[in-house]
Amino acid sequence: MNSNQGAVVVSGVDIPxxxxxxLLIKLALASIPATIILGVIFFGVGLMMTAVFGGIGMxxx
Numbered sequence: 001m002n003s004n005q006g007a008v009v010v011s012g013v014d015i016p017x018x019x020x021x022x023l024l025i026k027l028a029l030a031s032i033p034a035t036i037i038l039g040v041i042f043f044g045v046g047l048m049m050t051a052v053f054g055g056i057g058m059x060x061x
Contacts, residue, residue, distance in 0.1 A: 015023075
């Protein structure tokens with residue numbers, strides 16, 4: 001940023017209530033597939049970690 005440009009400060013946002021409700025409903029609906037995708041990814045990582053490190057406890061016996 002150049003020194004001759006001023007900083008911008010947002011002091012408030014004027015959004016009608018029903019528009020805000022609609023935005024939050026869309027956000028909630030969009031989070032459902034994202035959560036499913038992240039769950040599948042974490043399940044796969046956990047499955048791989050179990051496959052690699054699952055038998056380490058057996059070596060101590």
